[in-house]
Amino acid sequence: MLDERSVGSLAGTVEEIIRHAAAAEIMPRFRKLAADQVAEKRGPHDLVTIADRSAEEYLSAALTDILPGSVVVGEEAVHADPGVYDALRGDVAVWIIDPIDGTRPFVQGEAGFCTLVALAHRGEVLASWTYAPALGEMATAIRGRGARLNGTPLQSGSPTPGATxxxxxxxxxxxxxxxxxxxxxxxxxxxxxxxxxxxxxxxxxxxxxxxxxxxxxxxxxxxxxxxxxxxxxxxxxxxxxxxxxxxxxxxxxxxxxxxxxxxxxxxxxxxxxxxx
Structure with a gap:
């Protein structure tokens, strides 16, 4: 059964897996993509690269290995088979993966991209990881236990009264x-x-x-x-x-x-x- 304690025990391992995926599959291709390593999915503004596909494959295998019985809903897997999305309505734990969120900036050689991973069960998101390797930032959250950026607690605060x-x-x-x-x-x-x-x-x-x-x-x-x-x-x-x-x-x-x-x-x- 997934609860705060069991999710928390996985958190460090998940972070290591995400960092490894970025180091092995994403960053070696950053600003080094060949033309044939970039393709359009539904149009010129919806791109996929060899890095997206390779990172999602690595993350899918590694994450389901550390949580037996879990499944993956990943952006590229759903593009290939929309039925994969139905797992979010099921009873098993689901890893939700966007291997490169911001593929367009990634293709253009800009640093504004990240890898997104969330762990959900029965429609509730229990934990999340947002890793921006080119910026050196890892943001994490566990339901009921707060949010952190590079290990430091995050507090959004409130806008200044009267400010735009x-x-x-x-x-x-x-x-x-x-x-x-x-x-x-x-x-x-x-x-x-x-x-x-x-x-x-x-x-x-x-x-x-x-x-x-x-x-x-x-x-x-x-x-x-x-x-x-x-x-x-x-x-x-x-x-x-x-x-x-x-x-x-x-x-x-x-x-x-x-x-x-x-x-x-x-x-x-x-x-x-x-x-x-």
Whole structure:
């Protein structure tokens, strides 16, 4: 049975596995990718590289080995077989993996990418790891036991009263007309919005450390959000979908999804997105 103690006993080993995957499969290819090592999945803005595939293969094998009976829902595995996603609705422990969150920055030789891993059971995210190897940052969270960045406790804090809120959003090019209308409601006095820099995981780290006030995202792939949302909430922040319900990793959420440094900010962003 998975509980705080058993998850905590795995945490250090998981971190070592993630660091090894990055050192062996990702960083040797950083700024050294050949043209034939990059491919499009659903279009020119949705890329996959040999590093994505190799890292996910390594992580999948290593993580299921340390937790017998567990399964993997990884971005590249789901792309190959969408039915893999159904494991999030089952009864077994699930490793949720995004081998390179921010593949576009990775391909462009920018440091703003990370590896995301979360451990979930019966729809609840129990632990998460966000590793940005080019930045030398490892953010971790265990449900009920707080969040850390490079071993130091994280506290998101609250925005300064009266200060302009900084909010990262989905890029308008990747949203439906209805979602565009929701995001446009954030363009009010006291709120400054900008598109996500390329890695949702690193935007969540920015919230957890108090460098960003909120996010508003319009897609629900579990591998992009599971790790970061736990990190934010364990750092003292909050998250909600536009319906007012918490984000569900198994899907079926009413979007956009908001995360913020504190509950009041999350509620303010949600109300604007909902137009209430």
């Amino acid at each position: 809120l900084e909010v990262a959003t989905s890029h308008p090019d990747y949203t439906t007309p209805e979602q565009k209308r929701s995001l446009l409601r954030l363009k009010v006095d006291g709120m400054n919005t900008r598109p996500c820099a390329g890695s949702a995981g690193l935007e969540y780290v920015a919230i957890a450390r108090g460098d960003l006030d909120a996010t508003a995202f319009c897609w629900e792939n579990a591998w992009d959000h599971a790790a970061g949302l736990l990190l934010v909430t364990e750092a003292g922040g909050a998250q909600t979908t536009v319906s007012g319900r918490p984000f569900r990793i198994e899907g079926g959420n009413e979007l956009p999804l908001a995360a913020a440094r504190d509950a009041d900010t999350a509620a303010r962003v949600r109300k604007l997105l909902a137009g209430v």
